[in-house]
Amino acid sequence: MEIVVLRLGHRMERDKRMTTHVGLVGRALGAKGMLLASDDKGIERSIKEVTERWGGDFFVQTGVKWRDELNKWKQEGGKVCHLTMYGENVLDVIAEIREETNRVMVVVGAEKVPYDIFNAADWNIAVGNQPHSEIAALALFLDYLQEGKELKTKFEHAELEIVPRRKGKEVKIRE
Numbered sequence: 001m002e003i004v005v006l007r008l009g010h011r012m013e014r015d016k017r018m019t020t021h022v023g024l025v026g027r028a029l030g031a032k033g034m035l036l037a038s039d040d041k042g043i044e045r046s047i048k049e050v051t052e053r054w055g056g057d058f059f060v061q062t063g064v065k066w067r068d069e070l071n072k073w074k075q076e077g078g079k080v081c082h083l084t085m086y087g088e089n090v091l092d093v094i095a096e097i098r099e100e101t102n103r104v105m106v107v108v109g110a111e112k113v114p115y116d117i118f119n120a121a122d123w124n125i126a127v128g129n130q131p132h133s134e135i136a137a138l139a140l141f142l143d144y145l146q147e148g149k150e151l152k153t154k155f156e157h158a159e160l161e162i163v164p165r166r167k168g169k170e171v172k173i174r175e
Contacts, residue, residue, distance in 0.1 A: 001145070001146065002032055003030055003031040003032060003142065003145070004032055004033050004034070004035060004104075004105050005022060005033070005035070005105075005108060006022070006036065006069060006070065006106065006118060007019055007022050007033040007034055007106055007108050007110065008107060008108065008109045008114075008117065009037060009038065009109065009112075009113075011109035017055060018134070019038075019040070019110065020043055022108055022124070022134065022135055022138060023036075023058075024050065024105075025135055025142070026138065026142070027047065027050070027051065029071065029139060029142040029143060030146050030149075030150035030153065032057075032058065032163075034058075034060050034061075035061050035064045035066075035069050036060060036061065036062045036064065039062050039063040039066070041057075041062060043060065044061075044062045049124055054158050054159070054160055054161075055154060055155030055157050055158025055159075056155040056156065056158075059102045063175055066117075070107070070117075070120055073103070073105045074120075075107075076103070078101065078103035078104065078105055079097070079100060079101040079103065079104055079105070079123075080121045081097060081105070081107065081121065081122065081123045081125050081141070082107040082113075082118065082124045083107065083108055083134060083137045083138060083141060085126070085131060085132065086126065086129070087123065087124030087126040088125060088126065089125075089127075090126065090127050090138050090141055092105075092143055094145060098145065106138065106141060107121060109139070114165050127141065158174060159173065160172070160173060
């Protein structure tokens with residue numbers, strides 16, 4: 001399945017860590033890349049460094065126009081899932097999403113989400129109808145969407161690799 005995260009908005013100082021974590025969660029849990037509707041090269045650089053050290057081919061593209069990216073995605077046959085506490089419960093729609101598409105754009109808000117997103121999305125999805133973290137919502141959605149298979153992903157071209165241990169820590173450094 002091809003998954004791309006579209007991060008809407010980004011308040012430079014307030015959201016720097018949040019947006020970085022949206023990208024890191026997307027990368028770790030199976031997304032191909034993140035489109036950022038803001039022009040923060042620091043976010044792009046930070047996630048690129050993680051990808052170079054820990055492997056994979058995750059991309060970050062900053063300064064995108066969300067409406068153009070969303071329309072292009074849909075024109076190419078992809079579906080759009082907007083994560084919002086106002087949506088349908090993820091457990092009620094996740095099987096339908098898996099059946100209907102193998103290309104998913106996951107929209108994650110930052111500041112106030114334009115109402116056009118609610119109408120353009122194929123699904124408005126909630127991990128619960130209470131205020132919560134967009135990072136937690138993204139992690140849960142990606143896990144449910146892929147039925148946990150993303151948790152066993154091996155990242156190619158990694159300089160660093162964790163060796164799972166019950167106790168202690170071990171990191172393998174590749175030359």
